Amino acid sequence: MCEAISPRDRLSVTLRFLATGNTFQDLSFSTRIAPNTISSIVNATLEAIIQVLEDKVLTFPSTVEEWILVAHKFETLWNFPHCIGSLDGKHINFRPPRKDGSKYRNYKGTDSVVLLALVDAEYKFLFIDIGRNGRMHDSAIFRESPLGIRINAGNLNLPPSCEIPGFNEKLPYVIVADDAFTLKSNLMKPYPNPGLTLEKRIFNYRLSRARRTVENAFGILANRWRVLLIPMSLAVDKVEKITYACKRYYLTVSNLWSNEVVIAAVIVV
Incomplete structure (x- = not known):
């Protein structure tokens, strides 16, 4: 059996995609992961990040x-x-x-x-x-x-x-x-x-x-997540998910390898 892609690598690929805005084909050359696999990894990791950080980041005043x-x-x-x-x-x-x-x-x-x-x-x-x-x-x-x-x-x-x-x-x-x-x-x-x-x-x-x-x-x-600066060749639901996930990180996770973010990547595996 092929060795599973580790949570750290999954999170690393996702953060590199968000931070650079490179295509999945470009990322495959530097990560040695197939573009179709990167596509599924990014999608699943973004969902996990949103799930874990949903209630910890965006707090709307209620009182x-x-x-x-x-x-x-x-x-x-x-x-x-x-x-x-x-x-x-x-x-x-x-x-x-x-x-x-x-x-x-x-x-x-x-x-x-x-x-x-x-x-x-x-x-x-x-x-x-x-x-x-x-x-x-x-x-x-x-x-x-x-x-x-x-x-x-x-x-x-x-x-x-x-x-x-x-x-x-x-x-x-x-x-x-x-x-x-x-x-x-x-x-x-x-x-x-x-x-x-x-x-x-x-x-x-x-x-x-x-x-x-x-x-x-x-x-x-x-400027922190440069994927938002270039036109994304993705479906509208994935564009919404990427934008929403970037909000989870914005000015809230001082260390991108914090425990909560790693837990989010572990959930994907």
Whole structure:
């Protein structure tokens, strides 16, 4: 019988694929593993990683105290009070099957699925929604996402509106976003550019400082896992799985050979 591929080798191949974005054929030359075997190894290891790290990484605030802590970090680090997260979408490019036609074609002329994310002041992901086709507008994706549904229903358990130093009016806690999103009582976007007063320009600058945390988080994520920078020649379900697994690692596993990740690889065997 052939000797089984060890868990360490399985994890090594998967991490190399995520970190470099090389094709399975390229990886086979350096690992001496057949491309079809690498394909099954990567798929199974990603599923195990998601299963093991699912509840350890992405923690969505559920209490008033947790939301206040998120807002305190934004006020301390980025000087924007009552902010509970920065929201934006990122296109993950891939090459869909020909039968899908232009289903995933976005406004840039490429095929993609959208990663919608809510990020805190320290570039940590609080909420993600993956898989909407690139034709959809960010605002529509947010409206149909679980986060958007809960905000519209008013059951996100946000802190009540309160005053901030220097203002006598009560202000709500808000998510900051760009012009692509619809203005709501708990979603703030910048003023339109024409004819802005000094106060409005200062507000836009402060909002931009808070909002760019999600842009920075996307940049750090894609540069750490460069598979997200190139169009993937894979089915859409595998693209979603790869993107979701990369979130498990993002800014959470300081040592890629930690016990939890090795356990995830062992589960595959």
